Amino acid sequence: xxxxxxxxxxxxxxxxxxxxxxxxxxxxxxxxxxxxxxxxxxxxxxxxxxxxxxxxxxxxxxxxxxxxxxxxxxxxxxxxxxxxxxxxxxxxxxxxxxxxxxxxxxxxxxxxxxxxxxxxxxxxxxxxxxxxxxxxxxxxxxxxxxxxxxxxxxxxxxxxxxxxxxxxxxxxxxxxxxxxxxxxxxxxxxxxxxxxxxxxxxxxxxxxxxxxxxxxxxxxxxxxxxxxxxxxxxxxxxxxxxxxxxxxxxxxxxxxxxxxxxxxxxxxxxxxxxxxxxxxxxxxxxxxxxxxxxxxxxxxxxxxxxxxxxxxxxxxxxxxxxxxxxxxxxxxxxxx
Amino acid sequence: xxxxxxxxxxxxxxxxxxxxxxxxxxxxxxxxxxxxxxxxxxxxxxxxxxxxxxxxxxxxxxxxxxxxxxxxxxxxxxxxxxxxxxxxxxxxxxxxxxxxxxxxxxxxxxxxxxxxxxxxxxxxxxxxxxxxxxxxxxxxxxxxxxxxxxxxxxxxxxxxxxxxxxxxxxxxxxxxxxxxxxxxxxxxxxxxxxxxxxxxxxxxxxxxxxxxxxxxxxxxxxxxxxxxxxxxxxxxxxxxxxxxxxxxxxxxxxxxxxxxxxxxxxxxxxxxxxxxxxxxxxxxxxxxxxxxxxxxxxxxxxxxxxxxxxxxxxxxxxxxxxxxxxxxxxxxxxxxxxxxxxxxxxxxxxxxxxxxxx
Numbered sequence: 001x002x003x004x005x006x007x008x009x010x011x012x013x014x015x016x017x018x019x020x021x022x023x024x025x026x027x028x029x030x031x032x033x034x035x036x037x038x039x040x041x042x043x044x045x046x047x048x049x050x051x052x053x054x055x056x057x058x059x060x061x062x063x064x065x066x067x068x069x070x071x072x073x074x075x076x077x078x079x080x081x082x083x084x085x086x087x088x089x090x091x092x093x094x095x096x097x098x099x100x101x102x103x104x105x106x107x108x109x110x111x112x113x114x115x116x117x118x119x120x121x122x123x124x125x126x127x128x129x130x131x132x133x134x135x136x137x138x139x140x141x142x143x144x145x146x147x148x149x150x151x152x153x154x155x156x157x158x159x160x161x162x163x164x165x166x167x168x169x170x171x172x173x174x175x176x177x178x179x180x181x182x183x184x185x186x187x188x189x190x191x192x193x194x195x196x197x198x199x200x201x202x203x204x205x206x207x208x209x210x211x212x213x214x215x216x217x218x219x220x221x222x223x224x225x226x227x228x229x230x231x232x233x234x235x236x237x238x239x240x241x242x243x244x245x246x247x248x249x250x251x252x253x254x255x256x257x258x259x260x261x262x263x264x265x266x267x268x269x270x271x272x273x274x275x276x277x278x279x280x281x282x283x284x285x286x287x288x289x290x291x292x293x294x295x296x297x298x299x300x301x302x303x304x305x306x307x308x309x310x311x312x313x314x315x316x317x318x319x320x321x322x323x324x325x326x327x328x329x330x331x332x333x334x335x336x
Numbered sequence: 337x338x339x340x341x342x343x344x345x346x347x348x349x350x351x352x353x354x355x356x357x358x359x360x361x362x363x364x365x366x367x368x369x370x371x372x373x374x375x376x377x378x379x380x381x382x383x384x385x386x387x388x389x390x391x392x393x394x395x396x397x398x399x400x401x402x403x404x405x406x407x408x409x410x411x412x413x414x415x416x417x418x419x420x421x422x423x424x425x426x427x428x429x430x431x432x433x434x435x436x437x438x439x440x441x442x443x444x445x446x447x448x449x450x451x452x453x454x455x456x457x458x459x460x461x462x463x464x465x466x467x468x469x470x471x472x473x474x475x476x477x478x479x480x481x482x483x484x485x486x487x488x489x490x491x492x493x494x495x496x497x498x499x500x501x502x503x504x505x506x507x508x509x510x511x512x513x514x515x516x517x518x519x520x521x522x523x524x525x526x527x528x529x530x531x532x533x534x535x536x537x538x539x540x541x542x543x544x545x546x547x548x549x550x551x552x553x554x555x556x557x558x559x560x561x562x563x564x565x566x567x568x569x570x571x572x573x574x575x576x577x578x579x580x581x582x583x584x585x586x587x588x589x590x591x592x593x594x595x596x597x598x599x600x601x602x603x604x605x606x607x608x609x610x611x612x613x614x615x616x617x618x619x620x621x622x623x624x625x626x627x628x629x630x631x632x633x634x635x636x637x638x639x640x641x642x643x644x645x646x647x648x649x650x651x652x653x654x655x656x657x658x659x660x661x662x663x664x665x666x667x668x669x670x671x672x673x674x675x676x677x678x679x680x681x682x683x684x685x686x687x688x689x690x691x692x693x694x
Contacts, residue, residue, distance in 0.1 A: 199590060210389060210392070
């Protein structure tokens with residue numbers, strides 16, 4: 001008797017919960033399994049999702065920070081399935097090992113949208129939104145070519161400070177820049193790993209300054225932190241860089257503080273890696289809700305920021321793209 | 337010949353020999369690429385600052401050298417390793433930068449409190465962490481690996497909390513000096529040298545070195561002999577925490593910011609490796625501080641060699657691993673025994689021949 005009573009009570013509770021949910025206007029339930037909070041970039045990505053998938057916009061967001069632990073992330077997704085989310089967004093910490101959990105999502109009929117990083121061993125997700133790192137690298141090369149022409153620089157001897165070995169951003173940016181370098185016959189003197197950190201960039205640059213003293217005129221850093229480290233190392237070695245300096249310093253990511261460096265003429269250019277994937281995801285979800293067609297692979301729009309106005313547009317992959325000459329307003333308006 | 341034999345029998349011979357081997361590789365490489373063979377060893381003044389590969393090794397190796405001091409004591413006294421030092425570095429750096437930045441965090445250019453306050457706070461934090469580890473190991477008898485595992489996971493996270501999950505920048509020249517230059521000389525080298533000197537003088541001049549070793553060799557026997565074994569182990573962990581704090585402040589000052597996610601990442605492994613390369617047994621007991629320090633700089637020498645040779649970043653870890661295997665294998669007891677036997681055989685053969693000739 002007690003058991004039956006308990007079951008009846010439980011049923012009543014579940015039903016009333018359902019009733020409450022039905023009583024209000026049904027929001028779209030979205031579960032987001034984020035990588036972690038390791039950088040300003042990541043924080044901006046999280047913030048963007050929380051702003052877009054707000055109650056005012058008709059969403060109910062369940063956010064899980066996996067703190068760079070892929071087991072936690074998989075658990076989070078299984079929880080989302082149990083909670084009966086309408087959509088699941090995931091920024092996969094690792095590229096592989098996704099087939100099982102994505103099959104579970106498919107069986108439950110929940111569309112999965114992957115953002116930023118990629119999944120390579122399964123195609124059971126519905127859309128991907130992120131950056132085209134290859135294009136970032138190509139844009140960097142094309143801009144450098146145009147800039148060198150405008151400044152009358154004939155020979156390019158470049159040093160590259162790579163990001164973490166094996167990361168998608170590292171591979172894309174390295175390959176993209178190398179493609180242009182090979183085409184134009186530039187010399188890439190060396191390319192070493194700086195682990196996307198300031199300390200790494202500093203140590204690699206310190207070594208470069210000794211190995212290639214007086215031989216290089218371009219330094220490509222694959223993120224802003226590395227470029228900050230490279231600045232310190234070049235200061236110590238007495239090498240001038242940036243606008244009017246001996247060395248052209250270029251970076252990727254475009255954080256606000258980094259853009260300030262570009263505006264101040266310490267760096268020559270910064271190529272954006274846009275963390276704001278959420279607005280694009282929002283569009284895809286709206287299209288799915290309406291039953292319309294949507295693009296399964298979307299690149300977020302990205303801008304190229306420079307210090308001087310010698311080059312105002314470049315041609316990347318046969319496509320004309322604008323180059324943004326920085327002003328204080330642009331830097332101040334930067335959300336992260 | 338006898339002199340050579342005496343040299344090879346010295347305790348520090350193998351660690352020094354290994355370091356020499358690593359440096360030799362650079363000499364051969366430089367000569368083969370057409371540079372003068374001594375170019376790796378050139379030290380000069382560029383832009384008014386001391387520079388050169390050797391300076392880089394001494395400079396960049398400072399953190400691991402400082403950590404190696406504490407790690408050697410911990411290994412000797414407790415026959416276990418303190419795997420929390422990397423995370424404790426991050427936490428101490430975070431505390432230091434957070435205080436120095438004050439209200440202007442996460443991006444400050446002025447020091448909110450005097451530099452010494454920030455540094456002392458970091459060292460205080462290091463003491464707390466060291467005392468926590470030491471308490472667990474010495475008084476609760478928890479295995480060192482398990483006890484320090486707690487702070488290995490927690491300290492970095494606490495550091496992130498202290499900094500609100502952000503990198504706290506203190507772009508200030510006074511603070512930058514700790515990891516930069518005093519006049520023309522790299523400060524981290526001086527800091528590491530002072531730490532090494534102070535600890536080795538204390539170990540030599542007081543009975544502490546002997547006490548630590550005796551506790552490491554036999555805890556119960558030392559206690560019966562009248563030593564407070566538990567307190568000795570506790571003190572070693574405390575010192576290890578202080579070393580981690582100093583290393584953390586140096587690392588933060590190099591980049592004039594507290595990057596809690598990356599400062600000291602995996603550095604506990606380098607510190608343990610330094611102790612091992614220095615010819616110390618990880619089983620505790622007798623230790624050789626100078627060996628550990630040489631080990632620490634050998635690790636940095638390998639890294640600098642990779643940069644010098646331009647080994648691509650994808651395969652660099654493999655090269656590093658091969659070098660480490662060779663270094664550790666040379667010092668392994670069976671290998672040592674093999675060489676000893678061979679030289680003994682040769683000696684007996686020689687004396688036999690001499691006897692026959694006579």
